[in-house]
Amino acid sequence: MAKNIYEKIWDAHLVHEEPGQDAILYIDRHFVHEVTSPQAFEGLRLTGRKVRRPELTFATMDHNIPTTDRSRPIDDPLSAQQVETLAQNCRDFGVRCFDMHDRRSGIVHIIGPELGITQPGQTIVCGDSHTSTHGAFGALAFGIGTSEVEHVLATQTLLQRRSQTMEIRVDGKLPVGVTAKDVILAIIGKIGTAGGTGYVIEYTGSVIRALSMEGRMTVCNMTIEAGARAGLISPDATTTAYLRGREFIPTDPSFEVLAAEWIRWASDAGCRYDRTLVLRGEDIEPQVTWGTSPGMVTTIRGRTPVLAELTDANERLAAERALGYMGLPEGTPMTEVAVNRIFIGSCTNARIEDLRDAAKVAKGHKVHSGIDEAIVVPGSQQVKLQAESEGLDRIFVEAGFEWRESGCSMCLAMNADKLEPGDRCAATSNRNFEGRQGKGGRTHLVSPAMAAAAAIRGRFTDVRDWTFK
């Protein structure tokens, strides 16, 4: 019988299943970061348990680390303690750790693929909701809580129940100036932030096929913002080409053998899904969020909602509250919204292609006088080095952006990078929740090109009309 990719991966990883209970699923790759792991390692200590497969476990510090001078100690003692705790736990339990001085370090969801640790057909977990990113490779990847982190460390398995499957097919072609970020924001705008609850989503269609691996990662990354357990894309030639030669790709068997194995995970023709949703690429425009949830999104030519036009009472209340928090009147055109902070970074949009997109817009321009700070935070040290070798850092710096070290940074503002109350930020990250980037801060989610354009103009602007220099 024809199977979809989720069914294939699920079936191949079943360790044990009995009626009326959660199945035990084998986990191939476990990523660990400093924020959601200390209590899990402590749990192992208290029960005298070991890490079952340390060689399948990969740790890095990304949330708390500074994006400024790394030769100095971390200022915040609590951040420093959390970073040191992970280092100590990795030493004690024999887990490989890429610390912030390692040239392979970076945001966990950027370095996994970059190093070739992430591969098609795997099950991948991490105590981090954006683990869905790795689904771009045709891996079943999702975020878990700290109790589950401990469970995976101790058993290399997870208790799971089978999800329903949803196909989201994006047919046709994307217009120029429309990116993977706009695709996923448009999808979330359509199905809502709970639209994917209970489902694993597979993205299909010509628009998805035409995306690079980096674009596919952006789409899968924000799948969690639609509430789904995971998002994946069947592996193809784009997938295997990306993985060739990466550090953790085995050399035996040959790459050709591996690549052929990987492709077999792809959904079979004629497979079934519990639900299918179809979008046309041609209909998608550059997106900007206006509210405090990623589903509160419109196009660059759109406006903030008019409350009287919202029919659902709870939705109207939520919109009213969001507009209040965001300090925006009803019916405001997005192109009239001025910003004072710019954040280009995060596991959603801080890979090399994202930085190239932003640099292309910024090149030869100057950051607007109304912008108090514009930072570019590469997703990993490798991305940083690559960007510097292409001269992107110089383009940003000449335009008036700050060029930083890698890390999660102002996506969630656990380190020193944060918004002040009342700041309004064009951000390439994934969440515009109240206070996400700093208490009282106002976040608008956009693509890297749109963020760069906002930095230059001081307000949101349609990047499709941009004059490139």
Added chain:
Amino acid sequence: MEPFKRLRGIVAPLDSLNVDTDQIIPKQFLKRIERTGYENFLFFDWRYLDDGETPNPAFEMNAKRYQGVSILLARDNFGCGSSREHAPWALYDYGIRVVLAPSFADIFYNNCFNNGMLPVRLPADTIERLFKEVRAQDGYELTISLIDQQIVTPDGSVISFDIDPFLKERLLNGWDQIGLTLRHEPKISAYEKRGQAPFSRS
């Protein structure tokens, strides 16, 4: 883990859609390496004024009548966003054992069961009715029996709810998930020996 069987307790309303885990506990409190002691950080940005100390009178849960709450009444998609287990830890440390909502985000829902907390999905109109009742009556309490899968309101009416039998069993017994899985350790070893998986190559 503490078993959960039956509870009678004060109900507090949290009238907001899509309450994300950043609201349940903001990022600055995720730097601790302990598993307990999060009660003062729950709903921090909503609960306190800008000084971070004075209770915000506009935050409904701060009202005197809701002190000692153990049952939280919430709206759709409760617990969305970040996977942080600090969210159920903070709720638990504050005294909350049950959350009632029309729907929950997936990771938060799972995290509750690993902490002896019961998230209950109820139809939207039932939730609406409970919001009205709790606001209308000081000291409004519900009795929740996981064994019977029933909620009893002060006027004696009974609301039944569905729950997965395995999750119910785990909560009733306070089972440690790792212990449960390790009963099947030979199967994990056998799976690893089969090496059926090229994806398991390290």
